[in-house]
Amino acid sequence: AQSVTQPDIHITVSEGASLELRCNYSYGATPYLFWYVQSPGQGLQLLLKYFSGDTLVQGIKGFEAEFKRSQSSFNLRKPSVHWSDAAEYFCAVGDDKIIFGKGTRLHILP
Amino acid sequence: EAGVVQSPRYKIIEKKQPVAFWCNPISGHNTLYWYLQNLGQGPELLIRYENEEAVDDSQLPKDRFSAERLKGVDSTLKIQPAELGDSAVYLCASSLRQGSADTQYFGPGTRLTVL
Numbered sequence: 001a002q003s004v005t006q007p008d009i010h011i012t013v014s015e016g017a018s019l020e021l022r023c024n025y026s027y028g029a030t031p032y033l034f035w036y037v038q039s040p041g042q043g044l045q046l047l048l049k050y051f052s053g054d055t056l057v058q059g060i061k062g063f064e065a066e067f068k069r070s071q072s073s074f075n076l077r078k079p080s081v082h083w084s085d086a087a088e089y090f091c092a093v094g095d096d097k098i099i100f101g102k103g104t105r106l107h108i109l110p
Numbered sequence: 111e112a113g114v115v116q117s118p119r120y121k122i123i124e125k126k127q128p129v130a131f132w133c134n135p136i137s138g139h140n141t142l143y144w145y146l147q148n149l150g151q152g153p154e155l156l157i158r159y160e161n162e163e164a165v166d167d168s169q170l171p172k173d174r175f176s177a178e179r180l181k182g183v184d185s186t187l188k189i190q191p192a193e194l195g196d197s198a199v200y201l202c203a204s205s206l207r208q209g210s211a212d213t214q215y216f217g218p219g220t221r222l223t224v225l
Contacts, residue, residue: 004152036216043114043201043216044153090152097166098214100152 002027004093004101012107015083021076021104023091033074034092035065038103044090050074061085083108112136114217116202122223128190131220135184135204142179143214144187145201153201159185189222197224 003026013019025031032051036044048059055067065076074091086108091101115134123129135142140161145153156175158166161182170177174193179185189196199219205212 009150041218043203043218045216046213049213092152097155097158100154102150102152 002031002093002099004091004099006089006091006101006104008104009102010105010107012109013081014109016080019076019078019081019085019106021089021091021106023074023076023101024072025074025091025093026072027093030069031093032095032098033065033067034094034098035059035063035074035076036090036092036100037061038088038090040087047076047089081106081108083110114202114204114215116200116217116220118220119218120221120223122225123192124225125194126191128188129192129222130186130188131200131202131222133185133187133202133217135202136215139204139206139215140182141205141207141212142185143203143205144177144185145203147199147201147219149198156187192222192224194224197222 005024007022034049035047037047038044047063048057048065050057050067057065063078065074067074088103088105090103092098117132142159144156146156147153157170157177159179162179175189177187199221201216201219203214203216205214
């Protein structure tokens with residue numbers, strides 16, 4: 001069965017520190033992979049997506065993610081977080097239908 | 111370019127009452143999605159439209175939920191009667207075409223509280 005696991009419900013980092021949000025998936029073939037961000041009271045916004053090719057994907061707002069087939073992972077990274085990055089982050093997988101993980105809430109310390 | 115518009119943003123009703131949510135997708139987007147997002151969870155697809163045709167409604171609880179997309183543009187999702195467990199955020203999204211290759215753009219959602 002297709003599934004997405006985000007093992008961290010909450011993560012807290014200091015402003016300016018690096019960030020890595022974990023995502024593991026279970027899928028029958030190489031899936032399409034996504035990261036979305038949801039700020040309070042807002043809809044989801046696509047940060048980046050992977051379909052094929054280069055396994056390191058660049059997204060908006062300085063985010064990147066790396067697809068590792070051997071680990072079934074698609075972790076999201078940012079070298080230096082800003083206070084405005086505080087939000088909920090969702091990893092998603094799918095082809096015809098997208099399945100979302102449960103999300104990781106990112107807190108930023110000043 | 112205007113994004114996906116949803117109304118109302120918030121709705122509070124008593125159980126057993128009917129409720130309806132409205133969504134206007136981005137102009138020109140043929141595919142429209144309704145998602146349910148429970149607290150602390152990711153969105154779950156309820157129904158997907160390609161133009162005016164519902165191409166995937168397998169997750170829509172048809173005993174109390176209904177949806178329509180007349181003329182293939184805006185859409186309405188209805189619950190009748192509402193139950194306490196229906197309290198959640200209902201998200202609408204749209205994309206140019208069907209399939210994950212196309213980016214889905216989400217509206218701000220309607221937060222439903224059933225008392």
